[in-house]
Amino acid sequence: MIARALRDAGMEVIYTGLRQTPEMIAAAALQEDVDAVGVSILSGAHNTLCPRIVSLLREEGLKDTLVVLGGIVPQEDIPKLKAQGVAEVFLPGTNTQDIADFIRNNVKPRD
Amino acid sequence: MPLTEQASAGQSKEQQSGTESLEVSLPRKADRKTSFQTVSLEEVNRLYGPSDTENVDFDRDISAPGHFPYTRGIHATGYRGKLWTMRQFAGFGTPEETNARFKYLLREGQTGLSVAYDLPALMGYDADSPLSEGEVGKCGVAVSSLADMEALFDGIPLENVTVSQTINAPASVFLAMYLVVAEKQGADWTKISGTLQNDILKEYIAQKEWIYPIRSAMKLVIDTFEFCTQHVPRYNPISVSGYHIREAGATALQELAFTLRDGIEYVDWGVRAGLDLDQFVPRISFFFNAHNDFFEEVAKYRAARRIWARMMRDRFGAVNERTMQMRFHTQTAGVSLTFQQPLNNIIRVAIQALAGVLGGTQSLHTDAYDEALALPTDRAALIALRTQQIIAEETGVANTVDPLGGSYFVEALTNKMEAGALDYFGRIDAMGGMVEAVEKGFPQREIQESAYQYQKAFERGEQTIVGVNKYAMENEPQEVPILVIDESVRHHQVERLESVRARRDQGGVSRTLDSLRKAAQRGDNTMTATIDAVREYATLGEICSALRDVYGIYEEPAI
Numbered sequence: 001m002i003a004r005a006l007r008d009a010g011m012e013v014i015y016t017g018l019r020q021t022p023e024m025i026a027a028a029a030l031q032e033d034v035d036a037v038g039v040s041i042l043s044g045a046h047n048t049l050c051p052r053i054v055s056l057l058r059e060e061g062l063k064d065t066l067v068v069l070g071g072i073v074p075q076e077d078i079p080k081l082k083a084q085g086v087a088e089v090f091l092p093g094t095n096t097q098d099i100a101d102f103i104r105n106n107v108k109p110r111d
Numbered sequence: 112m113p114l115t116e117q118a119s120a121g122q123s124k125e126q127q128s129g130t131e132s133l134e135v136s137l138p139r140k141a142d143r144k145t146s147f148q149t150v151s152l153e154e155v156n157r158l159y160g161p162s163d164t165e166n167v168d169f170d171r172d173i174s175a176p177g178h179f180p181y182t183r184g185i186h187a188t189g190y191r192g193k194l195w196t197m198r199q200f201a202g203f204g205t206p207e208e209t210n211a212r213f214k215y216l217l218r219e220g221q222t223g224l225s226v227a228y229d230l231p232a233l234m235g236y237d238a239d240s241p242l243s244e245g246e247v248g249k250c251g252v253a254v255s256s257l258a259d260m261e262a263l264f265d266g267i268p269l270e271n272v273t274v275s276q277t278i279n280a281p282a283s284v285f286l287a288m289y290l291v292v293a294e295k296q297g298a299d300w301t302k303i304s305g306t307l308q309n310d311i312l313k314e315y316i317a318q319k320e321w322i323y324p325i326r327s328a329m330k331l332v333i334d335t336f337e338f339c340t341q342h343v344p345r346y347n348p349i350s351v352s353g354y355h356i357r358e359a360g361a362t363a364l365q366e367l368a369f370t371l372r373d374g375i376e377y378v379d380w381g382v383r384a385g386l387d388l389d390q391f392v393p394r395i396s397f398f399f400n401a402h403n404d405f406f407e408e409v410a411k412y413r414a415a416r417r418i419w420a421r422m423m424r425d426r427f428g429a430v431n432e433r434t435m436q437m438r439f440h441t442q443t444a445g446v447s448l449t450f451q452q453p454l455n456n457i458i459r460v461a462i463q464a465l466a467g468v469l470g471g472t473q474s475l476h477t478d479a480y481d482e483a484l485a486l487p488t489d490r491a492a493l494i495a496l497r498t499q500q501i502i503a504e505e506t507g508v509a510n511t512v513d514p515l516g517g518s519y520f521v522e523a524l525t526n527k528m529e530a531g532a533l534d535y536f537g538r539i540d541a542m543g544g545m546v547e548a549v550e551k552g553f554p555q556r557e558i559q560e561s562a563y564q565y566q567k568a569f570e571r572g573e574q575t576i577v578g579v580n581k582y583a584m585e586n587e588p589q590e591v592p593i594l595v596i597d598e599s600v601r602h603h604q605v606e607r608l609e610s611v612r613a614r615r616d617q618g619g620v621s622r623t624l625d626s627l628r629k630a631a632q633r634g635d636n637t638m639t640a641t642i643d644a645v646r647e648y649a650t651l652g653e654i655c656s657a658l659r660d661v662y663g664i665y666e667e668p669a670i
Contacts, residue, residue: 001360001562017667018319019234021242043230044485044596048245072450074484074593092450092483093579095570 002038002070005096011103022049026056029065035107036066038099046073046081054085064108070094133157150404150574151362152564153527159519167522172417176512180420182413182525184471185436189512190503196474197499198275198440202227202252203486204600206262209252213267215489221496223474224267225275227251228285233320235281235655238604248600250486251277255604256650258611260288261295270298275306275350275440275474280322282309283331284654287642290343306347306396306440309335312373312545313352315665316554317359322655325546327662331637332377333384338638340391347396349377350440356554357400358446360562363411366400367528368535369545369554371418375536376545378427389431392423397439399472401463403447408463409515410524412470415439418529441467442476448483452578453591456480461498468502469515475499485593552668611648619647624657631661 003013016028029037039053050069057065069081070090078089088102147155156163167173174180177187186192199216201224202209213224229251231243237255238247247253254260264274269292278285286307293303311328314321321328332349339348353361353370361369374395381391399415401408419437423429443463448456457480464477477495479487487495503509515521542548549555568574575581623644630640637658644654 001559001566004559004563005566019242021244043246044249045245048598072484074595093576096566097570 002040002096002099006038006100006103009097009100009104011100022052022056025053026060026062029057029062030060034065035110036068036103038068038070038103041069041071041073044072046071047077050081050086051084058085066103066107068099068103070099146573148568148573149363149407150402150565151364151407151561152568152574153362153364153407159523161519163519163523164526167526172526173516173522179424179432179435180417181436182417183513183516185416185438187512189471190468190509191512194503194509195468195472195499196223196273197221197496197503198223198225198273198474198476199492199496200225200227200275200277200442200476201487201492202229203250203594204248204252204596205603206252206254206259208248210263210265210267212489212492216492216496217267217272219493219496220500223273223275225476226263226277228276228278229253230320231255232285232651233278233280235284235322235651237608237650237652238601239608240652243601247598247604248596253600253604254285254288255608255652256611257288257291257645257648258607259604260285260292264292264296268298269293269296269305270302273305275308277308279308279311279314279318280320280328281651281655282307282311283335283638283641284645284651286335286339286348287638287645290642291645300343302345303343304345304347306350307335308352308398309349310352310373310398312376312549313355313370315549316356316369316373317361317558318355319667321665323658323662324665325549327658328665329380329546330634331658333380333386334636334638336377336381336391336394337384337386337636339394340386344394347394349394350396350398351377352398354398354400354442356558357402357444359558360446360565361558362561363402363404363407364528364531365535365554365557365561367411367415367418368532369558370397370399371415371422371532372536372539372545372548374419375422375426378423379544382427388427389429389434392427392429393431393433393436396473397437399439399441399467400444401441401467401470402444403459403463405462405466406515406521406524408466409470410521410528412439412441412467412472413513413516413521413525414528414532416471417525418532438473440474440476441470441472443467443478445478445482448478448480449576449579450483451583451587453480453484455578456483457494457498460495461502464498464502465506465508468508469513471513481591481593484591486596488592488594491591550668608650611650615648620644620649620653623647624649624653627654627657628661631658 003015006013014032054067066087068088069086073089090099173182176183199221201212229248230246232254236243238253276285309332311332315325335348339346351370351374353366356369357366382388416437420435423435429435443460447459460477467475477498479491479495481487481491539545539548627640627644630637
């Protein structure tokens with residue numbers, strides 16, 4: 001759904017499939033040289049997995065890669081996730097256009 | 112009274128009298144919008160009358176409750192004889208925590224249990240697998256071995272309480288663990304009743320929690336059918352599920368069509384494996400969603416019973432009436448619950464539950480209002496149960512059987528549902544069957560398209576979600592307490608796993624896992640070997656690995 005909406009908004013989307021480990025996500029991001037990583041987590045595992053994804057990306061040298069999260073995330077977790085490097089958290093009911101706009105406005109321009 | 116008025120005026124069509132009053136009314140009161148659609152984006156007419164049901168033959172298509180084709184229900188007495196089973200899906204954290212929730216719900220008047228397992232369990236991984244990180248006990252209860260299962264059902268007599276287990280790819284292992292726990296309690300397997308979800312087709316179609324390639328996974332399902340028919344005759348080894356198909360964004364029609372065609376596929380595979388149709392099909396149960404569009408849902412349930420009865424009799428030649436009687440569980444639509452203004456969800460759940468009841472469900476789960484935020488707290492779970500008790504005991508809707516039967520609108524919608532489902536059956540049959548259709552990605556693409564169309568209609572404001580794209584509140588405070596599962600659950604579970612591995616007879620584990628591999632290689636029924644491995648405290652992850660060695664793993668086709 002999100003992949004299709006972002007493609008319709010003119011972006012190139014690489015869908016890695018379900019249940020990727022943080023290591024798999026970082027490896028795919030490096031290999032595909034992406035501008036942004038979008039993660040969907042509905043299970044409540046975001047506090048464990050998101051900081052790992054951000055730090056693995058940074059270790060791989062992807063200093064500017066934007067990380068956004070969508071899913072079921074309690075309000076109180078959001079400031080902590082942002083402090084850990086998640087650029088934005090999209091909650092249920094978000095318009096797909098708003099997600100596309102956020103990504104377009106916040107990815108680091110290429111030199 | 113429009114019917115009587117028309118008759119006295121000698122008019123054959125209700126539309127004629129409708130047109131006269133519309134000519135006067137419409138200019139004064141134009142329609143609020145250009146199109147009135149169900150939540151499945153199906154057009155609804157202004158009015159339904161006799162012309163919409165003129166092709167309905169009462170005896171052939173509706174008949175009495177308890178009579179073929181069971182449109183009005185499978186029991187002549189409806190809910191007057193026995194109310195639906197109030198079966199709330201529950202599971203979180205450690206087996207001990209979930210055991211306490213089960214006992215709480217039973218104490219408060221719940222009449223059956225339903226276990227939610229966590230993601231590692233659903234995927235066949237132990238709590239200490241690296242792939243389980245962050246997920247242990249989060250979406251359901253953590254179970255990695257018989258020791259966890261013993262704790263989960265401690266003090267709950269499995270011979271007397273019916274338990275439904277939501278588990279699919281590793282379902283045969285959970286059936287084995289359940290039977291061994293029952294045996295240790297001294298229960299007689301021939302008296303146990305309950306349900307295993309075990310519907311692997313909908314995993315490939317929608318829920319996507321698979322392990323093995325599809326045809327090997329189907330073989331495991333048939334193994335459970337065969338085993339239960341012989342040894343656990345009152346147990347339902349499958350619950351063919353439309354719920355997840357709907358949650359993934361399917362329309363009501365797609366939910367109906369794909370679920371029933373899945374059911375036909377299991378019957379086909381069972382018959383091909385040499386099982387007796389009239390012996391194993393009566394134990395196939397179903398599971399549907401209850402979404403927001405009230406009448407569309409009621410029509411879906413009524414059509415489901417009619418289609419199944421006709422398919423079993425006419426396509427398969429069933430003679431046992433119980434083979435033709437569809438029994439189903441219903442759960443209100445998790446996907447319809449909103450994160451915003453969560454108390455509104457109580458109202459949504461009540462109305463959805465009412466649709467399930469008026470559709471004649473055998474059992475019902477009502478979602479808790481906080482499920483768009485987290486797993487339910489005790490308080491939220493209790494309100495959900497009370498919602499069912501209010502419907503059952505205060506509203507009077509259970510006093511008479513199929514009160515909506517005969518409604519022009521409901522009967523016309525029921526017909527439309529049946530015709531639409533048969534059209535899908537034709538397309539899937541032409542592909543060679545449901546397994547082939549899934550391998551081609553057909554139902555997956557159909558659902559994906561519907562989900563996208565709904566999202567667009569929502570974003571254009573054509574489909575309203577109260578509190579989200581209409582009546583939204585700025586800076587809404589988070590007003591409800593939520594259940595938090597922390598990482599201590601994983602530590603607890605890993606400790607028990609380590610202690611199980613230290614105490615058990617390692618030789619017995621290796622020997623039984625070898626036997627299981629051999630049974631799978633030979634194409635024998637795997638259930639006995641699985642039960643033997645479980646008795647030795649082989650873990651879930653070990654048993655699934657043994658089967659992975661033989662079957663391999665599923666690779667999703669590009670959709």
